[in-house]
Amino acid sequence: MSIIVIGAGGHGLSLVYHLYKKGISDIILIEKNRIGYGSSGRNASRFRYHFNSKENVNFAIEGIRFLIRESKEMKYNPLLLKTGYLWLLDNENIDIFRKLDKTWSSLGVGGKFMDCNNFDFLKYGETCYFAPQDGSFHHDYILYSYFEVIKDKIKIIYDEVEKILVDDKVRGVKLKSNKIIDGDIVAVTAGAWSSLLINDVPIYPEKKEIYITENIKFKVKPLVIDTNHEIYLSQTLKGEIIGGIEDKKDYSFYPFTISLENTIKFLKGVRNLIKGTEGIGILRGWSGYYEMTPDHSHIMGYSNNWPDGLYIDAGYSGHGMMFSPFSGKIMADLIADNIKSKFINIFSPDRFKNNQLIQENMVI
Numbered sequence: 001m002s003i004i005v006i007g008a009g010g011h012g013l014s015l016v017y018h019l020y021k022k023g024i025s026d027i028i029l030i031e032k033n034r035i036g037y038g039s040s041g042r043n044a045s046r047f048r049y050h051f052n053s054k055e056n057v058n059f060a061i062e063g064i065r066f067l068i069r070e071s072k073e074m075k076y077n078p079l080l081l082k083t084g085y086l087w088l089l090d091n092e093n094i095d096i097f098r099k100l101d102k103t104w105s106s107l108g109v110g111g112k113f114m115d116c117n118n119f120d121f122l123k124y125g126e127t128c129y130f131a132p133q134d135g136s137f138h139h140d141y142i143l144y145s146y147f148e149v150i151k152d153k154i155k156i157i158y159d160e161v162e163k164i165l166v167d168d169k170v171r172g173v174k175l176k177s178n179k180i181i182d183g184d185i186v187a188v189t190a191g192a193w194s195s196l197l198i199n200d201v202p203i204y205p206e207k208k209e210i211y212i213t214e215n216i217k218f219k220v221k222p223l224v225i226d227t228n229h230e231i232y233l234s235q236t237l238k239g240e241i242i243g244g245i246e247d248k249k250d251y252s253f254y255p256f257t258i259s260l261e262n263t264i265k266f267l268k269g270v271r272n273l274i275k276g277t278e279g280i281g282i283l284r285g286w287s288g289y290y291e292m293t294p295d296h297s298h299i300m301g302y303s304n305n306w307p308d309g310l311y312i313d314a315g316y317s318g319h320g321m322m323f324s325p326f327s328g329k330i331m332a333d334l335i336a337d338n339i340k341s342k343f344i345n346i347f348s349p350d351r352f353k354n355n356q357l358i359q360e361n362m363v364i
């Protein structure tokens with residue numbers, strides 16, 4: 001059995017790693033650019049249990065448990081920290097959070113409503129919702145922990161897959177260099193580019209910018225989300241403020257640039273929200289794509305309408321890095337051992353035509 005994995009982001013590397021751990025080494029990983037070129041090298045490195053759909057909360061409960069366990073075995077320490085998430089509330093969204101908290105509490109991940117004055121770094125004195133279970137990690141150490149294990153054990157090709165070759169079943173792929181690579185199984189883990197390879201998969205790129213400031217004394221431990229001022233931010237251990245702003249754009253492969261206007265909006269947001277940040281400057285900024293699906297939930301497994309041997313794991317919008325260890329394990333169990341996790345049915349690509357959407361509105 002020869003397995004081709006397309007895309008060396010968190011999901012592709014994790015899948016290859018978990019297949020390799022099962023004793024399979026006839027694997028070809030194909031990457032068009034470099035390890036972590038996509039969103040896996042461009043994210044904010046946060047994990048959270050708090051989604052509005054029960055399906056995503058349940059996926060997060062199992063996914064984060066797996067992330068915590070696996071991080072202890074990784075070659076590089078991905079620095080998992082429980083920092084919490086802190087939502088700033090007003091009259092409009094407080095009722096929404098009361099409802100959400102009931103659901104979260106029933107699933108064992110309830111948070112608490114607090115006076116924001118308890119967080120003395122904030123220039124906001126109303127009600128906050130604090131979710132202490134959530135936290136941060138470092139994406140590069142996850143990527144390179146997997147990469148270090150597999151890099152000499154399987155074949156890696158740096159080229160772009162142009163087409164997946166099929167007749168009644170998967171036959172392999174054609175590369176941009178015109179080479180044909182044979183394979184019995186093709187797994188697409190190409191992030192925002194996945195629907196260029198499987199046309200009936202609805203995954204669209206939404207460009208997002210992210211910035212980091214100069215460092216100041218560490219005080220913003222949780223990830224702070226202010227939906228009214230359309231900003232999220234936190235602090236690195238070193239003291240830089242990292243975050244982004246709401247910037248709704250059409251779905252398109254816009255270049256990986258950042259705009260001065262958005263950078264200023266972020267900087268103003270930081271200064272309005274966090275005490276002692278007057279005069280602080282931006283150190284750097286970058287951008288990446290959220291991989292958006294119609295219901296904002298990810299797509300994993302296979303479709304009953306696809307040829308045998310074709311699989312996908314992609315479309316995680318703005319929260320897929322934390323899930324990459326878990327999804328790689330689920331996908332490896334499916335591909336190698338035909339073990340079908342309950343999540344394969346729930347997040348199936350067939351849910352769109354079967355009208356079984358998992359509507360997820362908590363995309364940060």
Ligand SMILES: Cc1cc2nc3c(=O)[nH]c(=O)nc-3n(C[C@H](O)[C@H](O)[C@H](O)COP(=O)(O)OP(=O)(O)OC[C@H]3O[C@@H](n4cnc5c(N)ncnc54)[C@H](O)[C@@H]3O)c2cc1C
Pocket residue numbers: 006007008009010011012030031032033034035036037038039040041042043044045046047159160161162189190191192193194197208209210244287288289290291313314315316317318319320321322323324
């Ligand atoms: C600004 C930002 C902030 C984020 N914050 C968080 C966060 O705090 N927490 C979190 O969990 N997630 C976050 N995310 C989301 C997370 O980064 C992604 O969901 C996750 O990294 C997706 O991983 P992936 O492996 O599926 O895709 P990617 O990392 O995008 O990898 C896909 C790879 O496929 C390659 N590829 C594409 N097409 C081809 C082809 N035809 N042939 C060969 N190779 C190909 C690409 O070059 C790329 O390397 C954020 C994303 C962004 C952009």
